[in-house]
Amino acid sequence: MRGARAALSAGMTDKKVLVPGPDHPITIEATGARVTVTLGGRVIADTTAALTLREASYPPVQYIPLADVDAAVVRPSDHASYCPFKGDASYSSLQVGDDVVDAAMWTYPEPYDAVAEILDHVAFYPERVDSIRVHRAA
Numbered sequence: 001m002r003g004a005r006a007a008l009s010a011g012m013t014d015k016k017v018l019v020p021g022p023d024h025p026i027t028i029e030a031t032g033a034r035v036t037v038t039l040g041g042r043v044i045a046d047t048t049a050a051l052t053l054r055e056a057s058y059p060p061v062q063y064i065p066l067a068d069v070d071a072a073v074v075r076p077s078d079h080a081s082y083c084p085f086k087g088d089a090s091y092s093s094l095q096v097g098d099d100v101v102d103a104a105m106w107t108y109p110e111p112y113d114a115v116a117e118i119l120d121h122v123a124f125y126p127e128r129v130d131s132i133r134v135h136r137a138a
Helices: 004-009 113-118
Strands: 026-030 034-039 042-047 051-055 061-065 074-083 087-096 099-107 121-124 131-135
Touching: 026 113, 034 061, 042 061, 042 087, 051 113, 074 099
Parallel strands: none
Antiparallel strands: 026 051, 034 042, 034 131, 051 061, 061 121, 074 087, 087 099, 099 121
16 A cells, blocks of 8 residues: 555654645656756756646656666665655655765655656756756757
8 A cells, every 4th residue: 555545554644645636737748858956066867757746836756767867876865754634754865976966866756646756766956956957850
């Protein structure tokens, strides 16, 4: 059992679980284009299988399959957060050369059912990497 039901059955009833709806819509769709992420002048993620998550009035977020991220730059982080619509997020720091950017990448290891598609995907804070580029055909 995964998602909100798992959280409730695991005794985590102190966490508020919300379902996306008209007041807080969340949509997920295939980006349909190549997406690259750079840091320190280096491509650290490159995929044609990204998902675009749109949530309420927030800017769209590119979720990239973890398999398409350069594992050599990923470092552990103690940072964690909770979203009542998506679940518990865990974070990773990124290191390119001697530069370490703390908690720059996040994932939902057990996303709630409403966003189950982002399982095994990661997202990056745009202000903590050099670029997140969606390569659209001209």
